[in-house]
Amino acid sequence: MRTPRAGEGSGTPTRTPWCAQKGLSAVPPAPGPDIDVSFEFFPPKTPEMEQTLWSSIERLAVLQPRFVSVTYGAGGSTRERTHATVRRVLEETSLVPAAHLTCVAATCAEVDAVARGYWDAGIRHIVALRGDPPGDDNTYRPHPRGYPYAAELVSGLKRIAPFELSVAAYPEVHPDAPSPQADLDNLKRKIDAGAVRAITQFFFDNDLYFRFIDRVRAAGIDVPVVPGILPVTSVKGLLRFAASCGAGVPRWVTELFDGLDQDPQTRRLVAATVAAEQCTRLREQGVREFHFYTLNRAELTYAVCHMLGLRPVEPQPPADAPEWRARA
Numbered sequence: 001m002r003t004p005r006a007g008e009g010s011g012t013p014t015r016t017p018w019c020a021q022k023g024l025s026a027v028p029p030a031p032g033p034d035i036d037v038s039f040e041f042f043p044p045k046t047p048e049m050e051q052t053l054w055s056s057i058e059r060l061a062v063l064q065p066r067f068v069s070v071t072y073g074a075g076g077s078t079r080e081r082t083h084a085t086v087r088r089v090l091e092e093t094s095l096v097p098a099a100h101l102t103c104v105a106a107t108c109a110e111v112d113a114v115a116r117g118y119w120d121a122g123i124r125h126i127v128a129l130r131g132d133p134p135g136d137d138n139t140y141r142p143h144p145r146g147y148p149y150a151a152e153l154v155s156g157l158k159r160i161a162p163f164e165l166s167v168a169a170y171p172e173v174h175p176d177a178p179s180p181q182a183d184l185d186n187l188k189r190k191i192d193a194g195a196v197r198a199i200t201q202f203f204f205d206n207d208l209y210f211r212f213i214d215r216v217r218a219a220g221i222d223v224p225v226v227p228g229i230l231p232v233t234s235v236k237g238l239l240r241f242a243a244s245c246g247a248g249v250p251r252w253v254t255e256l257f258d259g260l261d262q263d264p265q266t267r268r269l270v271a272a273t274v275a276a277e278q279c280t281r282l283r284e285q286g287v288r289e290f291h292f293y294t295l296n297r298a299e300l301t302y303a304v305c306h307m308l309g310l311r312p313v314e315p316q317p318p319a320d321a322p323e324w325r326a327r328a
């Protein structure tokens with residue numbers, strides 16, 4: 001059972017404020033520290049992008065995420081860069097890194113070698129995914145000697161080492177799934193194979209998420225199913241991406257960005273408001289964990305986390321650090 005939503009069953013008829021009609025919340029909950037967040041980044045291609053990534057990681061690190069994850073490019077195209085980024089997070093920050101890993105275009109032996117490399121380097125958390133075919137080919141064909149789907153990848157990784165494994169979930173059903181039930185059965189297979197957390201594809205309609213959670217729990221899946229939050233930066237990009245991954249974009253979202261193509265500053269303010277309202281509503285209804293698709297930009301995610309009540313915590317040096325003792 002999900003937590004009842006605010007106002008449900010109270011028996012007191014109230015006038016719906018305009019913001020609620022628009023899907024926005026009138027009353028923010030009191031800020032609180034009971035929120036867990038994780039942040040997703042992609043590996044940078046150029047030195048400029050690298051700089052943006054690391055300043056974003058630095059800015060968001062003080063919010064003490066549970067983990068930060070680094071994506072794996074389509075068809076394994078970012079293998080080296082993903083590895084380098086995850087290792088740098090491990091070696092140069094106090095953050096817990098999670099490496100995304102996919103089945104696409106690789107044999108089991110190749111995927112296993114990457115996973116062993118992660119384990120040997122000290123990386124303990126993998127986000128295990130099927131992945132999408134590279135290029136314009138939308139038809140997924142398992143590699144003849146590869147892991148065919150994410151569930152088999154989860155089993156394979158568990159055989160290599162006791163990784164913490166997260167997997168993907170789809171409140172609006174994965175586009176390749178023959179039915180919503182088949183997709184749910186697939187999620188259960190991934191959890192039964194050893195995954196301890198699911199992270200959802202992004203969505204904007206919270207009711208969809210809660211209906212999905214009801215079905216997930218009814219199917220006997222009891223791991224956290226963490227909502228994936230995408231602060232919108234470009235509506236054009238969003239629509240393109242949403243079409244390819246089967247996520248719906250309600251008309252009220254696109255309407256809010258109408259006329260802002262040439263106005264990035266207002267666009268950012270609107271984007272932060274939309275994502276903060278979505279998270280606030282999820283929180284009001286009992287959600288305590290959020291995964292942010294940061295797109296390597298800290299600003300929006302930081303603002304949304306702030307509105308959720310998170311505050312920066314500067315890293316403390318260990319008690320036996322020499323400079324620390326000198327100051328004491």
Ligand SMILES: Cc1cc2nc3c(=O)[nH]c(=O)nc-3n(C[C@H](O)[C@H](O)[C@H](O)COP(=O)(O)OP(=O)(O)OC[C@H]3O[C@@H](n4cnc5c(N)ncnc54)[C@H](O)[C@@H]3O)c2cc1C
Nearest residue numbers: 071072100129130131132149150168174176177186199201
């Ligand atoms: C949080 C998150 C992070 C992501 N990170 C990345 C990333 O870093 N790199 C990347 O390339 N992509 C990433 N993706 C996208 C993901 O790879 C795609 O959505 C991909 O199409 C499906 O991956 P999956 O792990 O959900 O696949 P699966 O769980 O394997 O399922 C894919 C589809 O196949 C169906 N299916 C499963 N098993 C079978 C079977 N035996 N026979 C027939 N059909 C079956 C399922 O029902 C589903 O429709 C991410 C997605 C999410 C939500």
